[in-house]
Amino acid sequence: MDELGRKTAEEAKQAAKHPIIVVLENIRSAYNVGSVFRTADAFLIEAVYIIGYSARPPHKEIRKTALGAEESVSWKHFLTAREAIEELRAMGYKIYGVEQAVNSIYLQDVEMPEGQPLAVVFGNEVNGVESSTLSLCDGCLEIPQFGMKHSLNIATAAGVVLWELVRRHALQKSNPA
Numbered sequence: 001m002d003e004l005g006r007k008t009a010e011e012a013k014q015a016a017k018h019p020i021i022v023v024l025e026n027i028r029s030a031y032n033v034g035s036v037f038r039t040a041d042a043f044l045i046e047a048v049y050i051i052g053y054s055a056r057p058p059h060k061e062i063r064k065t066a067l068g069a070e071e072s073v074s075w076k077h078f079l080t081a082r083e084a085i086e087e088l089r090a091m092g093y094k095i096y097g098v099e100q101a102v103n104s105i106y107l108q109d110v111e112m113p114e115g116q117p118l119a120v121v122f123g124n125e126v127n128g129v130e131s132s133t134l135s136l137c138d139g140c141l142e143i144p145q146f147g148m149k150h151s152l153n154i155a156t157a158a159g160v161v162l163w164e165l166v167r168r169h170a171l172q173k174s175n176p177a
Contacts, residue, residue, distance in 0.1 A: 046074065097121045
């Protein structure tokens with residue numbers, strides 16, 4: 001780890017984060033939850049909010065795919081998406097569901113006002129983000145897809161969305177207006 005210049009779990013936990021919170025709503029697979037933790041650690045995401053019946057640490061399957069990231073990424077559990085979204089709103093977050101929906105915004109086209117913290121809600125592997133949750137969001141982000149299939153595994157979708165948001169946040173910091 002020293003040779004690679006990697007942070008310890010404690011150093012990662014204390015490091016400055018990108019102002020992004022991932023919300024996982026009723027994710028069936030604990031492996032997917034673990035994978036999102038690992039991605040959140042890689043991109044120094046502020047936190048993961050876990051909703052409903054989604055598995056939460058400590059959990060054997062999360063540990064298997066997170067590879068320790070569940071120890072370095074802050075997380076919080078909520079019974080309902082409404083509770084999580086109310087907390088996010090109170091903290092000044094703009095909230096997007098990640099979903100193919102009428103009036104969704106392609107990921108690369110989302111406006112990111114400088115200094116505006118963002119939360120992104122990822123839904124169940126089969127049903128996506130619940131419509132009642134989408135109605136509480138400021139909008140929907142959609143990952144453009146061009147092949148026969150028009151869906152991605154939630155862990156893959158999280159990687160794509162988080163990379164784009166972190167990339168754009170980093171650009172804002174390096175090129176202030």
